Amino acid sequence: MARKASTAKQDLAPELNFIGGRWVPAGGGETFPSRSPADTRKVVGTFPRSSAADVKAAVAAAQQGFAKWRLVPAPQRGWMLAACAKVLRERKEELSNLMSREMGKPLVEARGDVQEAIDCADYYAGEGRRWFGETTHSELPDKFAMSIRCPIGVCGMIAPWNFPVAIPAWKIFPAILCGNAVVFKPAEDSPACGAAFVKALEDAGVPEGVVNLVQGFGEECGVALVAHPDVRVISFTGSSETGSQIATACGKTLKRCSLEMGGKNAQIVLEDADLDLALEGALWGAFGTAGQRCTATSRLILHKKIRKEFVKRLIKAAGQLKIGDPLDEKNHYGPLVNEQQLKRVQRYVEIGRKDDGAKLVLGGKRIMAKGLEHGYFFEPTIFDEVKPNMRIAQEEIFGPVTAAIEVKSFEEAVEVLNGVPYGLSSAVYTRDVNRAFRAIRDLQAGITYVNGPTIGAEVHLPFGGVKNTGNGHREAGKQVLDIFSEWKSVYVDYSGRLQKAQIDVSG
Ligand code: NAD
Numbered sequence: 001m002a003r004k005a006s007t008a009k010q011d012l013a014p015e016l017n018f019i020g021g022r023w024v025p026a027g028g029g030e031t032f033p034s035r036s037p038a039d040t041r042k043v044v045g046t047f048p049r050s051s052a053a054d055v056k057a058a059v060a061a062a063q064q065g066f067a068k069w070r071l072v073p074a075p076q077r078g079w080m081l082a083a084c085a086k087v088l089r090e091r092k093e094e095l096s097n098l099m100s101r102e103m104g105k106p107l108v109e110a111r112g113d114v115q116e117a118i119d120c121a122d123y124y125a126g127e128g129r130r131w132f133g134e135t136t137h138s139e140l141p142d143k144f145a146m147s148i149r150c151p152i153g154v155c156g157m158i159a160p161w162n163f164p165v166a167i168p169a170w171k172i173f174p175a176i177l178c179g180n181a182v183v184f185k186p187a188e189d190s191p192a193c194g195a196a197f198v199k200a201l202e203d204a205g206v207p208e209g210v211v212n213l214v215q216g217f218g219e220e221c222g223v224a225l226v227a228h229p230d231v232r233v234i235s236f237t238g239s240s241e242t243g244s245q246i247a248t249a250c251g252k253t254l255k256r257c258s259l260e261m262g263g264k265n266a267q268i269v270l271e272d273a274d275l276d277l278a279l280e281g282a283l284w285g286a287f288g289t290a291g292q293r294c295t296a297t298s299r300l301i302l303h304k305k306i307r308k309e310f311v312k313r314l315i316k317a318a319g320q321l322k323i324g325d326p327l328d329e330k331n332h333y334g335p336l337v338n339e340q341q342l343k344r345v346q347r348y349v350e351i352g353r354k355d356d357g358a359k360l361v362l363g364g365k366r367i368m369a370k371g372l373e374h375g376y377f378f379e380p381t382i383f384d385e386v387k388p389n390m391r392i393a394q395e396e397i398f399g400p401v402t403a404a405i406e407v408k409s410f411e412e413a414v415e416v417l418n419g420v421p422y423g424l425s426s427a428v429y430t431r432d433v434n435r436a437f438r439a440i441r442d443l444q445a446g447i448t449y450v451n452g453p454t455i456g457a458e459v460h461l462p463f464g465g466v467k468n469t470g471n472g473h474r475e476a477g478k479q480v481l482d483i484f485s486e487w488k489s490v491y492v493d494y495s496g497r498l499q500k501a502q503i504d505v506s507g
Contacts, residue, residue: 016047016048017058017212018212019058020061021209027051032216033047034046034189034190036102037104037335037336038326038377039375049220052221055225059230061208062181062212063209065207066151069176069210070179080205084121084173086204087204088118091114093111095200099190103162106334109289116163116166119458124177132149133147134146140504145489147487152232152485153230156233158246159184161189171237174480174483175233178484184211184213185213185215229253231255234246234255238261240262243259259470259471262398262422263295264394266427266454267429268430269301270410275310275313281429283321285297286400287321292337296398299393301416303406314382315361315382325371344399345378345399348391352383352392356387363381363400381399381401386403418442418444421468422467422469423467423468424469446470458476460476461476
C-alpha cells in the first residue's frame, strides 16, 4: 500500500523540471526541500534548484514549442484548455490535499483554489472561439482594413505561493490560448503544487514545449528568466519590492511586464450597515488563509457610532476561530507559510504595540500548543484605536492581523481607505444606495465590493490594482488577453493601383 501511495504522489507532482515535454533534473544536480508549514519535520518533496542554464534550456524548448503552437487555430487551442479543465476537475481532491500540506491553506480553501483554475480553463476554452479582431473601412476606396490579435512568443510566469494553482492558471491558460509558449517558475514555497499543475496539463495533452516548468529560487532562476533576451513577456505576481526589481530589469530589455503586487485592503463599515453581515465579512476577509491573501482585509474602517460594538463582537468571534492542521476541516485557518513570514508578522505586532502605540485587543502571539509547536501557527490578532498613518495601517503584513480605525463620516472613511500606497481591493457595508455608488466611484482600488468582503474575485472579471499594487495591466477577464497578445493592423488594397493615405484624400 505504502509503495502505491508514493507512486501516486510521484505521478501527481514529479520532483523534476519539465522542459520540452520531458521531466528532467536541474543541470547542476542541486535540490531543495519543500516542507509542510504545519509541521516542518514533514518534507512534501525535494525539487530541482535550477540555475540560469536550466532557464536557458527551458526558453529554448519554449521557442520550439511556440513555433508550432502559434499556428494551431485559436478554437483548437481552446479545446486543449477544455481538456485541461477536465483533468484538473478529476484531480481536484488530490491537488487540494497536496496544497493544504504544502502551503498550509485549509482544505476547503484549497478546493476553491483548484476550482478557480478549473473555472479559468473553462472560461478561456470558450475565448478560443472569440479570438476577435475588428474590421473597418479604409479612408481609400477598394481597400480593406482590419486589426487582428497575434501571439507574442515565450512568456515567463513568476508566481507566489499563496494561490499556488489558481495564479499559475490565471497566467498560463490565457497565455497559451493566445498562442504563446510559457516558462513557469513557481514559488520556492509551493514547488509541489506547481509540478502537479503542470503534470495535469501534460496529461491533458498540451504539446511539448508549450508549457515548461523550472523550479527554484527567485534570485537564481527567477532573475535569469526575467533577464533572458528571448523571453518577450514577464507576468509576475508577488511583493511590490520584487515587482519593482523585475520592472527595472524588464525596462532594460524592453520586455512587456505585467505586475500584480501587494495590497493594504480595507473594509468600511458605516453606521447603517447590517452588522452581522459586516462581521462575517470581516472574519472571512481578515483571517481566511491566515490573512495571506493579496486581497486580505488588513484594515477595518469603522464609523464611530458602531466601532466599539463591532470590535467587541469581532474579538469574540475571532477568539472562537479554530486554528490548526489545515487538513482537518474543523479548523478555520492553518499556519503561516514559512519562518520568514512568521517573523514578519511578529515584527509588525511589536511595531503596532510599541512604535505605533495602538491597542492590541486580541492575539499577537505564535501558537505553541501541543501538536502545533512544529508549525508556524499564529493567533488571530486585532488592533484597535489605530490611526490611519500608523505603520500597521500603511504596510502590508500578510498575516492574520487586522487594524480597526475609527472615522466620523463616510467622506473620512473614503479618505482613510485611499490614504495608503496600495489599491487592490476595497469593501463598503452600507444600506444606503447613494453612498454605495459614491464609494464605487471614489475608492481608489482595482476591486470594490458592496456588502461583501474584500476577497472573492471571479475569473471572468478583470483582476488587479491601482497605485503600488500594479502597473496598469489586469489579469483575468478578457482584459488579460492584452497582456499576452499583440495587435496587428492589416490593409488589403484591391484597387490595383498605388493609393496614398492622407494625400489622395483629405477631410
Ligand atoms: P515574492 O515577491 O517574494 O515572490 C514571488 C515570486 O517571485 C516567487 O516565485 C519568487 O521566487 C520570485 N522572485 C523573488 N525575487 C525575484 C527576482 N529578483 N526576480 C525574479 N523572480 C523573483 O512574493 P511572495 O512572498 O511569494 O508572495 C507574497 C506577496 O505576493 C504579497 O506581497 C502579496 O500581496 C502578493 N500577491 C499579490 C497578488 C495580486 O494579484 N496582486 C496575488 C497574490 C499575492
